[in-house]
Amino acid sequence: MSVSSPTAAVGSFTQAAFDAHLAKVSHLPAWWLDRKRAAYERFAVAPMPKRTNEGWRFSNLAALTLDGFNPAPAACPFAQMDHHELGVTGAGHLVFANNRLVASQPLAAEAAKQGIIFDTLQNALLKHGDLVRAHLLTQPSKLGSDKFAALHEAFLEDGAFIHVPKGVTAPLPVGVFHYACGDGTAVFPHTLVIAEDNAKITVADFFRTGSGASPAPRAFACGGNDLYAGHGASVTYVAMQDWSRETLSFQFNATLARRDARVLSLNLHAGARQARHESFSQLAAPGAHSEMLALTVAHGTQEFDQRTLQIHQAPNTSSNLLYKNALLDQAKTIFSGLIVVDADAQKTDAYQSNRNLMLSDDAEAHSLPGLEIQANDVRCTHGATSARIDREQEFYLESRGIKPAQAQELLVFGFFEEVLGKIEHQELHDTLTDIIREKFRA
Amino acid sequence: MSQLEIKDLHISIGEKSIVKGFNLTIKPGEVHAIMGPNGTGKSTLAKAIAGHPDYTITSGDVLLDGQSVLAMEPDERARTGLFLAFQYPSEIPGVSIANFLRAAVQARMAEGEELDATAYYKRLYTKMDMLKIDRKFTARAVNDGFSGGEKKRCEILQMAMLEPKIALMDETDSGLDIDALRIVAEGVNAIRAGAQPPGILLITHYQRLLDYIVPDFVHVMYAGRIVKSGDKHLALELEAKGYDWVKKEFAAATAS
Incomplete structure (x- = not known):
């Protein structure tokens, strides 16, 4: 049929x-x-x-x-x-x-x-x-x-x-x-x-x-x-x-x-x-914690579609989501996230944030943050921002003789470091940084 | 030796004319203080010379060692030898001072030349010691969460590392208590005492800074140009009498 x-x-x-x-x-x-x-x-x-x-x-x-x-x-x-x-x-x-x-x-x-x-x-x-x-x-x-x-x-x-x-x-x-x-x-x-x-x-x-x-x-x-x-x-x-x-x-x-x-x-x-x-x-x-992190370098016409769900099923649990995207060219990102707090998950502390760094006027970033809270004593916040490189920051770096392309790279890595910095193992942190640097130059 | 010549400079922000016929020559090692009331174009002058995109130079010229810098991008101007110490330095989260300064030093090296990391850190630590800056400072993100005093010391550290020919210091004293002011001034004086001291344009609102960084010349800026020049005694006179008499003199001169 x-x-x-x-x-x-x-x-x-x-x-x-x-x-x-x-x-x-x-x-x-x-x-x-x-x-x-x-x-x-x-x-x-x-x-x-x-x-x-x-x-x-x-x-x-x-x-x-x-x-x-x-x-x-x-x-x-x-x-x-x-x-x-x-x-x-x-x-x-x-x-x-x-x-x-x-x-x-x-x-x-x-x-x-x-x-x-x-x-x-x-x-x-x-x-x-x-x-x-x-x-x-x-x-x-x-x-x-x-x-x-x-x-x-x-x-x-x-x-x-x-x-x-x-x-x-x-x-x-x-x-x-x-x-x-x-x-x-x-x-x-x-x-x-x-x-x-x-x-x-x-x-x-x-x-x-x-x-x-x-x-x-x-x-x-x-x-x-x-x-x-x-x-x-x-x-x-x-x-x-x-x-x-x-x-x-x-x-x-x-x-x-x-x-x-x-x-x-x-x-x-x-x-x-x-x-x-x-x-x-x-x-x-109780006491469980999840740190959900993501970094995206989006080039050309790539599409990155990210869907997340944080479910708090017990009291005193916490979660922290931070998704950061750097968008170039005509790239597109979608972030859709939902925090669910069950009725008995009191004292939940949940955070959800999507930050997009727009490095091109033709790139497209969509954010759909969401909350579904059944408990009454919780702290849940979410937010999404899309911003370009700050011109004053760019000028500051350039005023020190740093070339525009490198100034941009430094600012993108500065943007990413909030996430990369959470990797405590130094060699692993450096490997990831090198891979992203290579990607950014590609 | 290097000198900066500012010739009949006119600067606008959008349609608004701010600096109107500014002339000044700074010879090597000289410190010129620019004083004047708010809104008279002092900061505009410094930022426009450094190449800030918000400011348009409508006429006149700025020459470093006889070569105009106006066609250069901000980063080229810096590599040629100009340095702007910002009144409000940008905070750059996630970029450590060590990485930032290394990028700035590396930008001055020839293509393909490798930075000698050991020599770089040795030099950095020497300058930090001179400025009484804790070495842990290098791991912190540039200006991120810094106090007013830390930001200004960070500016002076950059100036010490990059060894410019000309430093434009924009209200370096603003937001500093007397102890912070003294440390910053000591740093500047140490740079002045170096082998090849830069020419310095020192923009300030208050005479107080000039007790610590003693200028060779003091200029009063008003309505977009220099209206009076003198030596360090002029600053004391301004401190005692305020700017009103300068304004009156200027009004009388332009009316006639």
Whole structure:
């Protein structure tokens, strides 16, 4: 009875493609394969987003095609990739290309001895099935992309699994690299971070195109991360989205913070033609805190679409969202954020702010901040601003002999530092700063 | 040695003419104080010479070492040797003083030349010691949350680091208590005592500053030009008598 054409609804991700994918992962636990089948069903029947969907307001729906992608890209040898390290000496890393592990550096002996697990999701599914089952993709998709989130679950082949046992502090950050190589490639990266009670870890995710080939390869990236912080745990998660400028990108984040836990996530957005990022933080028990940060450098005709949800479910929880965008050329950003405070989440302290730095008259920034408060004793603030570079600040720098282009760069970094400065690990902070500097000059 | 010549300078903001025929030559190492009532064009003069985009120079010329600076962008003027110490320095959140000054020093180096970081910090710390500025200061964002005194000391630190040929100091004393004023003045005097002291145009409202930074010349500016010049005694006379007599003299002179 369906009226929409089946190819429009699933594009390249046909039943046959899904069956071929399932055959590749048939060695994984049955419960996971069942979940994938159910996810594929949800994906296939869900309609594409429509103009009337509030969750897609201002988004370029015309460019959201699922056609013309390769759901089973060929393997990509590590030697052919233009790989950059995390910049943290001795840190463990996993490198995935076209959904498969191509290189890795195990954790230092000290970290391994403490029982920290840093492995592929496939290995974790086989060896730590219960842990994965309890935390992988268990949060509902609430921000509009249920169809694409289902596609992610259906085609998710491999990713990173990080588990930090109770009371253990990981001595160094770990790095996870996801590459997409070749034209039309579809990738489904995932990073699952589980920090048990009073554990502490920093994880950095990098999303890149395998080589600086020109013209930029077309790709489809549909990734996610789950961040779980148990009682008193602390998770710092940094993601650098730097896909090719011809990529359609989706990223879904689900954060769950238990009693007195603290999660900081910082998403840097630089790549893709059109990138949608959905971030969902659940403050599930008293004292939980979530710091939701993002920086975007938007060039050309790039579109960055950011949708966020902060749900306060318990008293004395706090969240702080700060999304900063620098827009050049004809770039477009959309920020839509909602803070929800449940009736019994008294003494909630929630903050939400979107700041746009307009570096071009032709760029476009949309802000849709929102609050939904059921408790009566809370402090919630939100705000959005769009401003150009301050002329007096620019003149001040230039009056010291600094050339206009460099003055602008300094001011943009000054604008970003409020966010970058929250990364306490100095080497990681410097790596991120260098990447953004390079992006800004690109 | 460097000199600044300001020749029959006329400056407008929008349609409004502010500076009307200003003439002055500052020779190397000389300190010229410009005094005068509010709204007479003192700050306009300093900002326009530095190249602020809000001000239009409608006629006249400004020459540094015989070369006109008017066709230059603000950053070029600075690299040529002009320095403006701002009355209200901008706050620049997120940009540390160390990075900011390094960018300014680097801008003066040849393309491809690498900054010697060790030598840079050594020089920076020497100048900070001279100005009695705590070294922790370098990690702070430029002027962000600074007190009035800290902002002005930061201006003098920049002047000491960039070693301009000509410094235009716009109401450097405003907003300072007497202790802060003394520290700032000591810094300026230390720069004056250097091997190649800059020529200084010192704009002030009050004679008080001139007790600490003793000028070679004092000029009274009124209605957009210099109406009276003298030595440091002129400042004391102005302090005692106010500006009314200058205004009257000017009215009589222009009426005749």
